[in-house]
Amino acid sequence: MPYPSNHSAMALFVQRLASHTPLDADAREALLSLPVQRHDVRAHADFVEVGSSSDHASLVAEGLVGRFGQTGDGRRQIVSLHLPGEIADLQSVIVPQATTALTALTGSTLLRVAHDDLRRVGLRHPGIATAFWRACVVEAAIVAQWLINIGQRPARSRMAHLFCEMATRYAQLDQSDGRRYRLPMTQEQLGDALGLTSVHVNRTLQGLREERLVSVSRDSVEILDWDGLVAAGEFDRAYLAAA
């Protein structure tokens, strides 16, 4: 076992799949024993380009990955964030041609899993196929909430909503209470995720700090007033219930 951390990332992934779609030991074992190829990526490196077609999906083992699109003048919109234990482009198993890129927001390590293997294991174990489908559905639900957030809410709410979401997702991941978690994003990247300028992110962040709702540093978030933050972001975790 040359890479213990590899194993734990895949285990995390399987565990989360299994928490909603019962998978028998056989199926879990099939996933855990899939060959993976470790890949380390530096911060700010884009490792999947729009238009590219790949033969593998990327399981995040460590770090933070963003899926994003770009407009003609180079503005980026981050469309989803992927924590360790998540496959950042599971949909590529079904549609290999990327319509959206992947970038490492911070130094990250990925485990590449061959599409063929994922398809094979899905065919052999229908429960796994269902679980993959579910994972895509949940991710779509998250993107939809981001759309609501960005389409309709002012900067302060958007940001509060994002912090609540990430707290909830981290809590699901590591059984913590989510009050404090790593979020290694620059204010620029935060802006790309929220549809805001880095300048405005900075000012909005100051506002949230002055309100004593959160304490945000370069790479971590501490929530000081959960109820206040939930109210500010109109956060309702229901859309994450199936995650």
Place this chain on the structure above:
Amino acid sequence: MPYPSNHSAMALFVQRLASHTPLDADAREALLSLPVQRHDVRAHADFVEVGSSSDHASLVAEGLVGRFGQTGDGRRQIVSLHLPGEIADLQSVIVPQATTALTALTGSTLLRVAHDDLRRVGLRHPGIATAFWRACVVEAAIVAQWLINIGQRPARSRMAHLFCEMATRYAQLDQSDGRRYRLPMTQEQLGDALGLTSVHVNRTLQGLREERLVSVSRDSVEILDWDGLVAAGEFDRAYLAAA
């Protein structure tokens, strides 16, 4: 066959599924013979509420359906539009609790299909399960593009992008060239889809008209200058290729 239009909507749905995931005659027949329950909905009626849990999915047979979320102060964000031949909430097969609502943007008729039936047919025909998964992936890709659109582009581009997308989707549906299609949305609803005020929709629309890019009436769109509109919206149909 009491409802010929039912049949054609389901046939349309099956045909589009089959165009990307080969389905044998058996599988297609299984889908076509699923029992459906017809439902007519008036314009502006919400027929799936957030938080509700249903036991069926809704295939659009006629009209136009919007999936949307709402903020605390009642602002709506339409997250996706569903044309005839699409199941507006296919994801509910996997996650029955709705995190987003459905509304008829215009008078519409829906065909309810039981989740149980859809699951059953998916288990019996793995190709169908894959096709369902794919449909959800494609829809997610569309939502992601909307997020990019709304997060990063100015009103004029957003609107142009939407018109291009709908043209392309209609063209896929009815083999037309998509230069002219029905889009029975009020300016208010257009605003809800684009993250804009109806007032601003009105002004932006006037701009596009003055530029001779489109001609938009209450319930239909005619594209006068496709290339110009594509440029204005930075539209790239790649994300619809798998649809």
Place this chain on the structure above:
DNA sequence: CGGTATATTGAGACGGCTCAATTTCTGTGG
């Protein structure tokens, strides 16, 4: 034919943007 929904227009306000300078971090090599 009347009533309600929708579209249109105007005027003013404001949230978030741009541009630009400065300060503070962070990591690296000497």
Place this chain on the structure above:
DNA sequence: CCACAGAAATTGAGCCGTCTCAATATACCG
């Protein structure tokens, strides 16, 4: 361990795209 360079954060000032509020005109429907 310090110095330095580049990245990131912070601040200021002015602008502009979009919103709000409000009034009017037009279109649709029973």
